[in-house]
Amino acid sequence: MDTQLVQKYNIPGPRYTSYPTVPFWDKEGIDLADWKATTVRAFNESNDEEGISLYVHLPFCESLCTFCACHKKITKRHDDVEEPYIDTVLKEWDLYCDLLGERPKIREIHLGGGTPTYFSSDNLRKLIDGIFVRADKFKVTQFSFEAHPNLTTKDQLQTLFDLGFTRTSFGIQDYDVTVQKAIHRMQTFEQVSKIDAWTREIGYDSISHDLIFGLPFQTEESIRDTIRKTIELKPDRIAYYSYAHVPWVKGVGQRGFDDNDLPKDEEKRHLYELGKQLFFDAGYVEIGMDHFALPTDSLYKAVDSKDLHRNFMGYTASKTELMVGLGMSSISDSWYSFAQNEKDLGDYQRVVNEGRLPIYRGHLLSEKDLIVRKHILNLMCQLETSWEDESLQLDEIDAIKERLREMESDDILTIYDNKIVVKEEGRMFVRNICMAFDLRLIENRPDTRIFSMTI
Numbered sequence: 001m002d003t004q005l006v007q008k009y010n011i012p013g014p015r016y017t018s019y020p021t022v023p024f025w026d027k028e029g030i031d032l033a034d035w036k037a038t039t040v041r042a043f044n045e046s047n048d049e050e051g052i053s054l055y056v057h058l059p060f061c062e063s064l065c066t067f068c069a070c071h072k073k074i075t076k077r078h079d080d081v082e083e084p085y086i087d088t089v090l091k092e093w094d095l096y097c098d099l100l101g102e103r104p105k106i107r108e109i110h111l112g113g114g115t116p117t118y119f120s121s122d123n124l125r126k127l128i129d130g131i132f133v134r135a136d137k138f139k140v141t142q143f144s145f146e147a148h149p150n151l152t153t154k155d156q157l158q159t160l161f162d163l164g165f166t167r168t169s170f171g172i173q174d175y176d177v178t179v180q181k182a183i184h185r186m187q188t189f190e191q192v193s194k195i196d197a198w199t200r201e202i203g204y205d206s207i208s209h210d211l212i213f214g215l216p217f218q219t220e221e222s223i224r225d226t227i228r229k230t231i232e233l234k235p236d237r238i239a240y241y242s243y244a245h246v247p248w249v250k251g252v253g254q255r256g257f258d259d260n261d262l263p264k265d266e267e268k269r270h271l272y273e274l275g276k277q278l279f280f281d282a283g284y285v286e287i288g289m290d291h292f293a294l295p296t297d298s299l300y301k302a303v304d305s306k307d308l309h310r311n312f313m314g315y316t317a318s319k320t321e322l323m324v325g326l327g328m329s330s331i332s333d334s335w336y337s338f339a340q341n342e343k344d345l346g347d348y349q350r351v352v353n354e355g356r357l358p359i360y361r362g363h364l365l366s367e368k369d370l371i372v373r374k375h376i377l378n379l380m381c382q383l384e385t386s387w388e389d390e391s392l393q394l395d396e397i398d399a400i401k402e403r404l405r406e407m408e409s410d411d412i413l414t415i416y417d418n419k420i421v422v423k424e425e426g427r428m429f430v431r432n433i434c435m436a437f438d439l440r441l442i443e444n445r446p447d448t449r450i451f452s453m454t455i
């Protein structure tokens with residue numbers, strides 16, 4: 001039965017880190033004036049009560065992993081790129097501070113990449129100190145960064161901790177040597193253990209490990225071994241991502257192996273089920289989609305208190321209405337609108353240095369988008385949504401229910417008069433369930449593949 005369901009529902013679909021999803025943002029984009037106005041609106045509505053979030057994209061890596069779907073730039077010429085990039089990011093931040101008027105209260109900072117730990121301790125300090133020249137810390141903070149175990153020093157870990165960072169995530173992916181060769185990413189368990197131990201010793205309170213299932217040459221045995229090693233280090237969180245095979249988007253980066261080397265539908269689902277069971281056995285709890293956490297971690301507590309939120313950074317333990325994204329290709333979210341920065345490093349630096357916000361596309365949400373956005377967030381975070389409240393009603397609700405009938409008969413969810421509840425067995429199909437609400441997707445059925453598979 002499971003096998004049939006997986007085959008039936010394993011179709012291309014969005015990951016819903018936003019609604020509308022990026023391919024369905026308005027073709028004509030967003031007026032800079034609208035982006036600025038909605039940013040100021042969200043800031044004024046939320047700065048005092050909840051603070052704001054910052055995402056800083058640090059795009060450089062020393063070597064290319066052939067599975068990687070992130071926006072990155074491969075170079076070993078640290079001296080050429082680090083300082084000019086940090087200077088540009090700080091100029092961009094200045095442009096936002098001029099716009100916002102009052103001093104922002106920063107609740108969350110996430111340094112993502114690329115590889116944030118590509119940057120020297122001095123440059124990381126320059127970045128964070130530079131941000132706080134014109135901002136204050138909110139009364140509670142959650143500062144986190146992504147770290148590559150092969151490119152992280154104890155000094156960087158200490159520097160970031162001293163600057164207020166208490167969480168980090170390590171890119172692990174897989175410990176098997178055959179898999180590592182295929183994805184061009186060699187890293188040993190010993191190296192990871194050493195970095196992990198430093199991080200604990202320094203006092204970080206949440207360590208996350210990123211693993212991926214569905215990579216080339218993975219087998220049940222190799223996954224068991226990777227997970228056994230991971231659990232030995234007891235990370236507070238584990239991201240167990242489904243490999244997104246999107247070679248048409250990222251070009252040659254993903255062509256280091258053949259499609260035939262990838263585990264197929266049923267094998268891939270089995271790797272997910274196996275991982276999930278092993279995490280449960282070790283005391284982890286599943287959070288939303290792709291994430292597992294120990295009950296002591298804030299992500300788990302956020303599920304309990306219904307504070308779990310999802311944005312371009314993935315799942316977070318608290319919601320801020322405004323998330324400013326700095327750096328090349330970063331996406332900002334003002335709740336009422338989205339904006340993405342120039343994806344090309346040269347264009348990004350040129351526009352900022354000319355004194356303009358480097359936005360190259362965006363989307364102003366309609367009233368209907370805002371309602372659908374709320375339902376999709378509810379489904380992704382709480383696995384249920386309700387339209388009892390008048391503000392959440394949609395003219396299309398009957399059609400949405402119709403689209404979900406088949407999933408109800410497949411025992412994936414229950415449809416009530418005023419709400420939908422996803423069953424535990426339906427958790428892995430939550431992206432498919434969201435697609436029934438995705439009016440933009442339904443109106444604009446894409447005729448080419450633009451999304452990875454849902455499972």
Ligand SMILES: C[S@@+](CC[C@H](N)C(=O)[O-])C[C@H]1O[C@@H](n2cnc3c(N)ncnc32)[C@H](O)[C@@H]1O
Pocket residue numbers: 061067068069070112113114115116146147148149170171172173210211212241242243244245246
């Ligand atoms: C932007 S990377 C940054 C981590 C850091 N550069 C490193 O490699 O350790 C964040 C995570 O995204 C995940 N990721 C990247 N490409 C992916 C893909 N094609 N499918 C699924 N997950 C992917 C990986 O698990 C990776 O650790």
Ligand code: SF4
Pocket residue numbers: 060061063064065068069070072113114115148171
């Ligand atoms: S996985 Fe990390 S290190 Fe590898 S290319 Fe992607 S961002 Fe760079």
